[in-house]
Amino acid sequence: EPEVTQTPSHQVTQMGQEVILRCVPISNHLYFYWYRQILGQKVEFLVSFYNNEISEKSEIFDDQFSVERPDGSNFTLKIRSTKLEDSAMYFCASTARGGPPSTDTQYFGPGTRLTVL
Amino acid sequence: KQEVTQIPAALSVPEGENLVLNCSFTDSAIYNLQWFRQDPGKGLTSLLLIQSSQREQTSGRLNASLDKSSGRSTLYIAASQPGDSATYLCAVILYGQNFVFGPGTRLSVLP
Numbered sequence: 001e002p003e004v005t006q007t008p009s010h011q012v013t014q015m016g017q018e019v020i021l022r023c024v025p026i027s028n029h030l031y032f033y034w035y036r037q038i039l040g041q042k043v044e045f046l047v048s049f050y051n052n053e054i055s056e057k058s059e060i061f062d063d064q065f066s067v068e069r070p071d072g073s074n075f076t077l078k079i080r081s082t083k084l085e086d087s088a089m090y091f092c093a094s095t096a097r098g099g100p101p102s103t104d105t106q107y108f109g110p111g112t113r114l115t116v117l
Numbered sequence: 118k119q120e121v122t123q124i125p126a127a128l129s130v131p132e133g134e135n136l137v138l139n140c141s142f143t144d145s146a147i148y149n150l151q152w153f154r155q156d157p158g159k160g161l162t163s164l165l166l167i168q169s170s171q172r173e174q175t176s177g178r179l180n181a182s183l184d185k186s187s188g189r190s191t192l193y194i195a196a197s198q199p200g201d202s203a204t205y206l207c208a209v210i211l212y213g214q215n216f217v218f219g220p221g222t223r224l225s226v227l228p
Binding site: 004006033035041042043044045048056058091093105106107108109110111113 | 158159160162206208217221
């Protein structure tokens with residue numbers, strides 16, 4: 001069964017450094033999402049992306065964050081200058097169609113655990 | 118602002134029991150609701166998606182119901198097994214927005 005993959009599984013970085021988290025959505029999917037989950041807290045929406053542009057973003061997704069689909073398969077989340085509070089699990093997801101509102105199931109990747117020291 | 122809550126926060130049951138997990142949301146104008154399973158340190162696995170026009174969905178031993186007017190959804194797990202042990206999350210989506218997740222119910226099924 002097709003699945004969303006994410007790399008790396010765990011990233012450790014120093015505060016102030018830039019990180020890029022990578023995702024490969026399911027190949028025929030058109031809508032892509034990033035979520036984060038701080039340890040012990042709820043999963044939170046960050047951003048949705050369709051047709052090479054951001055569809056929606058949350059208050060969390062400030063100027064320190066950016067997303068890109070650099071080629072036909074990868075979808076990346078960049079944090080320009082990491083802060084301690086960026087430490088979290090970051091999940092990528094994709095749907096075949098629909099963006100919000102969507103009648104499609106979102107398929108999630110296994111996540112990247114980001115640790116900022 | 119949409120708020121999603123889940124009760125109970127944690128549940129421990131012996132194997133074989135039928136159980137019900139509850140999800141409540143404050144804004145009834147949802148577009149769909151999705152139940153997920155999350156294993157420790159892992160991603161989210163979609164279990165069931167209920168569109169706003171539907172009242173329930175079934176998959177194997179799982180049955181999810183939706184009552185939009187009362188702002189509630191329940192996930193029913195029949196004949197629970199130790200492999201069902203995980204955190205169960207519900208998430209709602211409003212028109213024009215993305216998912217709002219609940220905090221989850223942590224389920225332990227004891228052999």
